[in-house]
Amino acid sequence: MAEVSANRQVSSSGFLLTMATEVPSPDPGQFVMVGLPEPGAFFLRRPFSVFDFQARRKRLSVYYSVAGPGTEVLSRVRPGEKLSLLGPLGRGFPESPRRLHVMVGGGRGGAPLAFLSRRARKGKRVLFLVGARTEEHVLPLERIRASKIFVATEDGSLGMRGTVLDLLENVVSSPDFDWAEAALYGCGPSALLRKLHAMAVKRRVPCFVSLEARMGCGLGACQGCAVRKSSGGFFLVCKEGPVVDSLSVDWQSYSEVR
Amino acid sequence: MTVHLGSLRLRNPLMLASGVAGYGHELGDVIDLGRVGAVVTKTLTLKPRQGNAPPRLAEVPSGLLNSIGLANVGSRAFISEHLDRLRNLDTRIIVSVGGFTVAEYAKLVLELEEVGGFDAYEVNISCPNVKAGGVNFGSTPGKAAGVVRALRSKTGRPLIVKLTPNVTDIPSVAVACESEGADALTVGNTFRAMAVDLDSRRPVLGATGGGLSGPAIKAMCMAKVWEVVSSVRTPVIACGGICSAGDALEYIVVGAAAFQVGSACFRDFRAPESILEGITEFCRRKGVRSVAELRGTLELPRT
Known part of the structure; x- marks a missing residue:
């Protein structure tokens, strides 16, 4: 207790x-x-x-x-x-050898990324992107440690008006954004993670996402938190996740479930 | 607290229900398996099974709804990867077996008999019979008897049959299993149930329907245990919503010889330990020397 x-x-x-x-x-x-x-x-x-x-x-x-x-x-x-x-x-976020860590958190999904940002090693550049409905819904920004924090709200009450994906499009279109050094880290609604994955595939960068599932035991015994794999079959979010390489997820199935 | 289920002797009446303890090792860090009377494995089938489409779990008031779909590694991987570790656990190991034809049940048991290293079987007859349009083996006395008969001739190990409560006449199924030589009956499996998400107007579970467990089913399961103990002499293992020593003792008073704890472990993995402590404390307070002394002592009003 x-x-x-x-x-x-x-x-x-x-x-x-x-x-x-x-x-x-x-x-x-x-x-x-x-x-x-x-x-x-x-x-x-x-x-x-x-x-x-x-x-x-x-x-x-x-x-x-x-x-x-x-x-x-x-x-x-x-x-x-x-x-x-x-x-x-479960398994946490692996540390990519790449130097630029782009963390994209939608809603409460920013939570594990905030923790990750504070543990980032010296020499890593962290760009932290936060998305929320309004300013009042933004998670505590003071707990994020990043080279730069970007915020998007749906009503524009804080930061850019739009979604965190719109924000990401902005950030990566900056001339000094170097895809060759970038790794994506995401947590949030399934639609966000799915698009983040699509972007990672297109840009050929690693992408690690933290998934959600209804769980029974949390230890791999009950088989309740299964998510369909892109290669067929299922993996358990509690054992093989919650953080997985976005390539391993069947996004069509994951989006329907969430 | 020693109990006997046919030739199977347990150090105490508490068993971990099938599905909650995986293949034994998953919960090794959180439950001292050396304290429980027995561990029932996740149901094993001949071939590996991936299980049902997610979501597979939903919580409903006081209950857990699941549609795991018998996801398991299959007999070959079980024997090569899990059995050795199970064998080394300091408790009785009961392998839960399932199948979709009588022949599949029989083949699975024969494969397991060849390797051995466990104490008993629990036969999960709540599996759809593919040769009978997917009706569960456990839903009619004849089909249930067919499974037990086929397995009885293949093994001398104790056969515990886990009945489904989703029948109108559970005593008739119990009697059929007893007459084919079942050593004990588990009452029972989950109750058919369903949950709906009003926003999306979809079933919450990927498989639409599922099985309900947890405190929500205790009173219903109590009635099933009562019906079964009133109609057979075979020892009955109660399984349904047990979260406390009191829950377990109620089933014992009604007539259960042993009991299984399942969903309650997900709430708190110390549940088995605290249930056993609670039973000891109850017996001390009431001056009862053994759990067996309480079994079937239900006082019925005189008519």
């Missing part, structure tokens, strides 16, 4: 849940399974990517949005309450 030290609303749709825990240090992109209160009604734990981990203070944070009755109950948890916590689990 992990004691909740904070559970604050930090944007219109986003909450930052911080727990005191002894779990091993997570890699960016790994996830934890968090149990909800009212275990009778909501007995499945929910998977969340790690947003932050402070080893010294033994604090782990996740950034989530209220997407259904389970996360609604979670949003009402108060500091001092205890939640069951399992993790870190």
